[in-house]
Amino acid sequence: MSAASQPRTLAPSWLVVPDDANGLAPAVWPSGADRDDDGVLRLGGIAATELVERFGTPLYVLDEDDVRHHARRALDAFRAASALHGVQARVYYAGKAFLCTEVVRWVTDEGLAVDVCTGGELAVALAAGADPTRLGFHGSNKSAAELERAVEVGVGSIVIDSLLEIERLGAIVERRGATQNVLLRVNSGVHAETHDFLATAHEDQKFGFALEDAPAAVARIREVTGLSFIGLHCHIGSQIFGAAGFEESAARIVELHASLLGGGAIPVLNLGGGFGIAYTAADDPTPIEELAARIADAVARECEVRGIPMPHLAFEPGRTIVGQAGVTLYEVGTTKPVVLSEGVTRLYVSVDGGMSDNPRAALYGAQYSARIASRESAAAPVLARVVGKHCESGDIVVDAEYLPGDIAPGDLVAVPATGAYCFSLASNYNYVPRPPVVAVRGGEARVIVRGETVDDLIARDAGVHQTSMEGTKVPVLSERRSLSEPQARRNAEPK
Numbered sequence: 153m154s155a156a157s158q159p160r161t162l163a164p165s166w167l168v169v170p171d172d173a174n175g176l177a178p179a180v181w182p183s184g185a186d187r188d189d190d191g192v193l194r195l196g197g198i199a200a201t202e203l204v205e206r207f208g209t210p211l212y213v214l215d216e217d218d219v220r221h222h223a224r225r226a227l228d229a230f231r232a233a234s235a236l237h238g239v240q241a242r243v244y245y246a247g248k249a250f251l252c253t254e255v256v257r258w259v260t261d262e263g264l265a266v267d268v269c270t271g272g273e274l275a276v277a278l279a280a281g282a283d284p285t286r287l288g289f290h291g292s293n294k295s296a297a298e299l300e301r302a303v304e305v306g307v308g309s310i311v312i313d314s315l316l317e318i319e320r321l322g323a324i325v326e327r328r329g330a331t332q333n334v335l336l337r338v339n340s341g342v343h344a345e346t347h348d349f350l351a352t353a354h355e356d357q358k359f360g361f362a363l364e365d366a367p368a369a370v371a372r373i374r375e376v377t378g379l380s381f382i383g384l385h386c387h388i389g390s391q392i393f394g395a396a397g398f399e400e401s402a403a404r405i406v407e408l409h410a411s412l413l414g415g416g417a418i419p420v421l422n423l424g425g426g427f428g429i430a431y432t433a434a435d436d437p438t439p440i441e442e443l444a445a446r447i448a449d450a451v452a453r454e455c456e457v458r459g460i461p462m463p464h465l466a467f468e469p470g471r472t473i474v475g476q477a478g479v480t481l482y483e484v485g486t487t488k489p490v491v492l493s494e495g496v497t498r499l500y501v502s503v504d505g506g507m508s509d510n511p512r513a514a515l516y517g518a519q520y521s522a523r524i525a526s527r528e529s530a531a532a533p534v535l536a537r538v539v540g541k542h543c544e545s546g547d548i549v550v551d552a553e554y555l556p557g558d559i560a561p562g563d564l565v566a567v568p569a570t571g572a573y574c575f576s577l578a579s580n581y582n583y584v585p586r587p588p589v590v591a592v593r594g595g596e597a598r599v600i601v602r603g604e605t606v607d608d609l610i611a612r613d614a615g616v617h618q619t620s621m622e623g624t625k626v627p628v629l630s631e632r633r634s635l636s637e638p639q640a641r642r643n644a645e646p647k
């Protein structure tokens with residue numbers, strides 16, 4: 153059944169039947185994405201078919217130029233907006249969006265600082281050679297060992313999240329005779345217009361301090377020898393399209409900031425990240441330049457009203473740096489028209505990954521788009537749902553998309569805007585190995601994070617090793633594994 157003859161009710165209201173179901177909406181795809189003369193999707197100048205031939209599916213592809221472009225763009229936007237008010241801006245890349253050493257090098261090359269929120273993320277940033285003084289360390293439950301390591305390596309700033317942490321960190325700096333710059337995370341009470349699970353400024357949540365509790369916490373920090381209070385920190389949520397929430401939050405935080413100046417100068421105000429990106433052609437996020445200007449203007453206005461000097465600003469964009477640069481390639485295994493009622497059919501397109509490489513649809517109801525990557529098709533578009541191979545009915549990759557009606561097993565499907573919070577949230581559900589990450593640039597592709605194999609996963613099973621070590625007759629790993637074709641190819645790649 154073609155799109156024209158399908159009942160509209162199955163399609164979400166925002167989804168329109170595309171004029172061309174092969175088209176690549178510029179807001180959603182990396183800037184280097186196009187189709188070659190055979191209609192094959194190219195990423196960073198390389199055909200998707202070639203990438204899959206070399207690295208298998210599923211495959212995370214990251215366009216290096218696109219990451220660098222978005223890093224520069226964010227830095228320029230926040231610097232320019234702040235400079236208009238005579239202050240500086242520091243832009244931290246929020247590593248939680250996608251972290252590996254290569255990405256740390258790209259963004260630090262472009263002039264960004266990096267924020268990390270666990271000892272593991274800190275280790276990656278350090279392994280990449282990042283300057284520790286340009287690292288920020290977050291987290292609502294940092295362990296003593298993580299704080300110790302952060303102080304030991306000389307992390308630039310630590311964002312304190314609880315009263316307990318003030319004492320925990322205080323004891324460490326006192327013992328070490330160190331001085332540590334700290335910020336205090338506060339909840340502005342502004343509810344970002346976004347999915348509830350992402351709205352981290354609600355009061356009934358685990359992060360930070362309520363505005364009214366912050367003065368006592370700051371007073372305590374100022375008492376502790378070795379802790380240097382440099383500013384407030386606030387992050388109101390993620391995937392936010394408009395400026396209004398940021399402006400309102402900035403106003404509330406500046407009021408608190410002003411009330412704390414009696415205890416000493418406060419040089420910095422960190423307003424976090426949360427800047428939205430387009431996941432589908434229907435999304436229309438405010439450009440980062442406009443957001444940056446509106447936020448900086450709001451802070452300047454509030455400072456002026458109160459007659460206080462404007463602090464330097466800091467921001468922590470994650471998704472907006474890497475989101476659009478990432479594309480996930482899958483191979484179609486099965487297609488299944490499912491009859492929902494008389495005359496109402498949904499086409500299920502099953503791919504060889506799913507919620508293990510992208511849990512965002514299952515976690516947040518996130519919407520994505522998709523295209524056939526291995527060819528163009530003139531077939532009339534049909535409403536399809538791209539699903540994974542996991543044992544969950546919520547294992548959805550793309551909830552609703554018009555794909556050419558002749559989509560079939562063996563086709564490659566590309567899902568754009570998967571650069572943020574897919575690799576970082578990936579799991580091994582159903583013992584599915586996590587895919588490799590391949591960076592593309594100028595017609596070259598290279599593995600920047602190797603993929604897992606089933607052997608990697610089995611190797612963690614203590615029972616397997618124990619039995620082997622005790623000499624009990626068990627099949628060796630290589631006998632029991634049965635690798636899929638792409639996995640076998642992937643293993644042949646240099647690691």
Ligand SMILES: Cc1ncc(COP(=O)(O)O)c(C=O)c1O
Binds near residue numbers: 389391426472
């Ligand atoms: C404190 C903090 N800063 C920055 C970010 C990055 O947010 P985004 O990737 O939406 O820009 C997050 C995301 O959860 C966060 O918790």
